[in-house]
Amino acid sequence: MFGMPNKRGAETFPRVHLCEVVRTRQVTPMVQRVTLGGCGLAGFPAVGADAFAYLLLPPAGRSDLTIGLDFDWAHVRSMAKDERPRGAYYSVRHHRPERLEIDLDVVLHDDGVASGWAAAAAPGDKAALWGPRVLFLPPTDAAWTLLVADDTAVPAMLSILDHWPADHRVVAVAEVADAAEVRDVRPGPCVDLRWARRDRGERAADVVRTLRLPPGPGYAWGGGEHAWIQELDALAADVHGIDADRRSFTSYWRRNQPTGLR
Ligand SMILES: Cc1cc2nc3c(=O)[nH]c(=O)nc-3n(C[C@H](O)[C@H](O)[C@H](O)COP(=O)(O)OP(=O)(O)OC[C@H]3O[C@@H](n4cnc5c(N)ncnc54)[C@H](O)[C@@H]3O)c2cc1C
Missing domain, CATH: 3.40.50.80 (Nucleotide-binding domain of ferredoxin-NADP reductase (FNR) module)
Known part of the structure; x- marks a missing residue:
């Protein structure tokens, strides 16, 4: 489904967290850091070192999110294209639960919906994170x-x-x-x-x-x-x-x- 990683052990209990852009910063010429924040990040759990989430964005040409806390993937598939959220997976680079902030480091590239959004993101822009999940699951005996x-x-x-x-x-x-x-x-x-x-x-x-x-x-x-x-x-x-x-x-x-x- 939508390029979703589907590996053994990747299942946590992801849910949608509504948030907004707090600030952005160019980390390198190719990487834009987008800091997301807001009350919707309360309860975003610490699930592991490579935590990642699906960044959900407004449809093209819109600034309002068309999904809410009742978000589910089956519903998204049935939505009309001009109502359907856009987005992609991103890793949680930093999580500051005490400030309800999460940093995503987004690689900027041509023709990318999420990448293009990150390049132009401004404080107050609406977004949501569906997650988190993890794939880094080392066995306990790994030396x-x-x-x-x-x-x-x-x-x-x-x-x-x-x-x-x-x-x-x-x-x-x-x-x-x-x-x-x-x-x-x-x-x-x-x-x-x-x-x-x-x-x-x-x-x-x-x-x-x-x-x-x-x-x-x-x-x-x-x-x-x-x-x-x-x-x-x-x-x-x-x-x-x-x-x-x-x-x-x-x-x-x-x-x-x-x-x-x-
Ligand atoms: C678990 C997980 C964690 C991830 N974490 C991060 C992260 O922290 N930071 C990050 O930047 N990405 C991360 N990604 C990758 C990101 O989800 C993809 O690059 C995604 O395609 C970007 O979406 P888009 O809307 O910008 O481009 P899309 O609409 O998916 O693709 C549009 C075009 O851009 C090309 N494209 C996509 N990504 C790149 C790229 N990086 N360089 C050059 N061309 C590209 C595609 O081939 C396509 O031709 C992660 C992916 C997964 C599965």
Whole structure:
């Protein structure tokens, strides 16, 4: 349904949270941070490190939301196109429950409904979040973790690193466009964070192929463009021997194919 991730373990108890834009900030040339807030975010639960939600937006040419607290996906499918909300999945980069605020880091790209909305978003603009859900579910015996992300999964990867215990070994590989997209983060002592830059011909797949991972049982998580993440998933399985029940690789978007509601 609408490109919705459908993986074992991803089920929490998502519901709709009405909210509005509080402020925006350009994080990098390609990433716009949209801070959402409002009383509707009261009770937005902390479900895990890579929490994500469906960002629901007004229909094209409208500023009012056409859904309410009784929102459900079956109803959305039956709505007329000019009444149907638009939207896409986004990760919770930061959640400040004490201020009822959530930051989404939105990659700006051509021809995107949600991306275009984020680029022009202004305080007071109405939106809603349907969620949260999680896909990062490491087994309790994992001695180390491998994280891989393209630009769209960098927010979730950084959120995972923010939440991660300092003594757990992590190898994190992020592939971004160029130096301006590399985030200034200071990961903990057990985190080996590597940035692959496409402008230098670097690819996450090449980094992962030659990694020497720590001994013992591990866990691998990743998100990115459909074909890109399939290649990373295959490398984790074939080169590093990580079993299917220890891998959670998710297609976040598809090249030349809309996945969001429009
Ligand atoms: C669990 C999950 C978490 C996600 N978290 C984030 C997040 O935190 N930040 C984020 O930016 N995205 C995130 N995404 C990806 C985001 O949902 C997709 O990129 C989505 O397609 C954007 O919707 P849109 O309306 O802008 O574009 P769409 O209408 O879906 O697509 C329009 C066109 O744009 C292309 N396109 C879509 N995304 C990109 C892109 N990133 N770069 C270049 N072309 C693109 C499509 O191929 C299509 O041709 C996440 C996805 C999932 C499943």
